[in-house]
Amino acid sequence: PKKHEFFVDMTCEGCSNAVTRVLQRLGGVQFDIDLPNKKVYIESEHNVDTLLETLKKTGKSASYLGEKSVQ
Amino acid sequence: YDPLSIVIGVEGMTCHSCVQTIEQHVGKMDGIHNIKVSLEDKNAVIIYDSKLHTPATLQEAIYDMGFDATSAGSN
Numbered sequence: 001p002k003k004h005e006f007f008v009d010m011t012c013e014g015c016s017n018a019v020t021r022v023l024q025r026l027g028g029v030q031f032d033i034d035l036p037n038k039k040v041y042i043e044s045e046h047n048v049d050t051l052l053e054t055l056k057k058t059g060k061s062a063s064y065l066g067e068k069s070v071q
Numbered sequence: 072y073d074p075l076s077i078v079i080g081v082e083g084m085t086c087h088s089c090v091q092t093i094e095q096h097v098g099k100m101d102g103i104h105n106i107k108v109s110l111e112d113k114n115a116v117i118i119y120d121s122k123l124h125t126p127a128t129l130q131e132a133i134y135d136m137g138f139d140a141t142s143a144g145s146n
Contacts, residue, residue, distance in 0.1 A: 011086065011088040012085050012086035012088055012089065013085045013086075014083055014084045014085030014086055014088070014089035015086075015088060015089060015092070017083050017085075017137070018083065018089070018136060018137030018138060019137060020137070021083070021137035021138070022135070022136070022137040057135050057136060057137070058092070058136050058137050059092040059093065059095065059096035059136050060092060
């Protein structure tokens with residue numbers, strides 16, 4: 001499986017909680033949030049555009065960084 | 072138009088970055104004249120055009136951003 005790596009401009013717990021909530025509401029995703037590095041790693045059947053649109057709902061700037069293989 | 076004011080309770084904000092994000096995002100929407108978000112009071116005071124928005128759509132806009140929004144009534 002591959003994980004999609006996204007940059008999301010999160011600065012605090014509130015920001016990362018907002019990201020958690022929009023992803024949970026989308027459903028069908030498994031994800032890890034790396035707050036210090038402003039990264040979100042997502043495993044999902046949704047396509048990248050859907051995931052990026054969902055992340056952008058938080059109002060933060062977000063961008064797709066690429067795939068990352070899971071060890 | 073008929074501008075109305077509403078207070079919406081917002082849960083989940085922890086810093087000024089959250090506050091600014093909501094103010095900027097919701098403030099850019101059509102029909103929003105003014106929005107002031109308070110971290111201390113955990114709410115947002117919004118002045119909006121009642122032809123374009125209802126309390127429910129405003130609440131939904133904040134909910135969509137990943138915060139819990141509760142209607143606290145208009146004033």
